[in-house]
Amino acid sequence: MWWKIIDRSRKEKKAIMRGKGKKKEGLLILTAAAAALAVILIFLSAGTKILSDYETGIAAAARKDIPKGTGITAENVSELFELREVNQSMLPGQTVTDLSQMEGKALSGDLQENEIVTEKDMNDLAGMEASMTEPTELTFTATSIGNSVGGRIRSGDVINVGITFQTDTGESRYRLAGEHIYVLEAMDDTGRPVPPEDTETACIMFRVLMERQDGERLLETLRDGDETIVTLPKS
Structure with missing residues (x-):
């Protein structure tokens, strides 16, 4: 009966081999499916990017x-x-x-x-005015071109204004009178308005928009000073 045992043993080996073959085929199918899915996702991603580039x-x-x-x-x-x-x-x-x-x-x-x-x-001028309790316009003059950023300030600029004054000991000091003030109009030394596109004419006179109380304090401070200095805020 040994040949029957051998014969059955061979059949079992074949069955085992067939089972392993099926497992390998299954793994290959899964691997191929995963690769195909990855390719599809890549194409979809590329297509989405191309579409977004043309939006x-x-x-x-x-x-x-x-x-x-x-x-x-x-x-x-x-x-x-x-x-x-x-x-x-x-x-x-x-x-x-x-x-x-x-x-x-x-x-x-x-x-x-x-x-x-x-x-x-x-700059939202209407918004600025709407946010003020008592918006007012006032005009003042810098002491010189050198004290007004070389005369380069134009309408649309936001400026700081300060003064120099003498102390009791004779020292010259600087005091900030107002800051972040919006310039409505810039003028030359004769009071002639200078348009923004004119970059040659020096401006030392300015019409600005302020809260009324702040404007009154500004003018009072300027009257006490020796020089009026206009600068641009540090960015």
């Missing part, structure tokens, strides 16, 4: 170079700006998407032609 958004852009301090009104907003479709990846934060949002504001810095406009590029 566009609406943004306001400058039609031309526009100097700092330019006031934006319902009458000139369409002459200065236009809405454009821009690649989504190129849009900065706080992008302006409606030209009417810009009315009543003034540029806080120079804008170049085709530059995208953001909320940070503008």
Whole structure:
């Protein structure tokens, strides 16, 4: 009967081999399926990126170079700006998407032609006035061109104002009279308004927007000083 035992042993070995073969086939199928899934995910990811690269958004852009301090009104907003479709990846934060949002504001810095406009590029004059209890305008003059940043201050700038004065011992001291004051208009020494695009004329006279009480204190301090000095706040 030994041959039957041998024969059965051979059959068992074949069955075991067939079982191992099926396991290997199963592993190969799972590996292939995983690889195929990975390829599909890669293609989906690439496709999503390609689609996102071509997504566009609406943004306001400058039609031309526009100097700092330019006031934006319902009458000139369409002459200065236009809405454009821009690649989504190129849009900065706080992008302006409606030209009417810009009315009543003034540029806080120079804008170049085709530059995208953001909320940070503008000062909200209407908002400033609305936040004040008693908004008032007042005008004062710096002692000299040298005391007004070389005459370079223009409408749209935010300035600090101070004075120099003599102490009882004869020492010259500086005192801050007002800070973060918005310039509505800059003028030359004759009182002629100088537009922001004029970068040659020196300005020493300024019309500013302030809270009434702050303005009264400012003028009182300026009267007590020997020199009136206008500076730009440190950024």
